[in-house]
Amino acid sequence: MDAPYQRLAAALRRRIGSGEWPPGSRFPSIAALAAEYGVDRGVVQRAVGILRREGLLDGRPGARLTVAYPAAVRTLTDPDAPWPHGVGDVERGTAQASDELRDRLGLARRVTVRWERAELLDPDGRPALLLTRWWRGAEPRPHVAARCELRPHAMTAGEAAALGLAAGTAALLVERTRLDAAGRPVETADLVLPADRWRVSL
Structure with a gap:
């Protein structure tokens, strides 16, 4: 069974894929996501880390993240x-x-x-x-x-x-x-x- 942060990453990935947060839009804060999903901030941080490694989010640590545009190769x-x-x-x-x-x-x-x-x-x-x-x-x-x-x-x-x-x-x-x-x-x-x-x- 997937860990909580993996399940959260999958849920956030689906929401990005559905267009709820279009490319270039601001991504919700760690605190906002923790409150929305009723999980610890550490769970959200790990989930967000997965999405950043996958290239779905742009931004620097400690700064507000945005949804990435599809990468041009x-x-x-x-x-x-x-x-x-x-x-x-x-x-x-x-x-x-x-x-x-x-x-x-x-x-x-x-x-x-x-x-x-x-x-x-x-x-x-x-x-x-x-x-x-x-x-x-x-x-x-x-x-x-x-x-x-x-x-x-x-x-x-x-x-x-x-x-x-x-x-x-x-x-x-x-x-x-x-x-x-x-x-x-x-x-x-x-x-x-x-x-x-x-x-x-x-």
């Missing part, structure tokens, strides 16, 4: 091409290069690198993917080529929050490293793409 064919749509929140900083970053950037020792994380938006202005890049120096040096690797990825809490999804949401991760004319890395980046919205063809 796009295909990424050139991870090195300029992004054709808008850019949302951008964070920047510096950090000590981890061993992995040292390998990716071809660094001989631990040094400070700059990083930038940006939400890349779809044509409707909603977050489409997350780009985090690292480089050494004030600005990345010019590049003439890029190498890319693709692998499955479970979103971290930070990545998921930036995209309005639940931690652990299935994603595709493209590891992109830009190279100068001599084949030396000048920048490396992770592109995190929700797996239900993207296909990648490298």
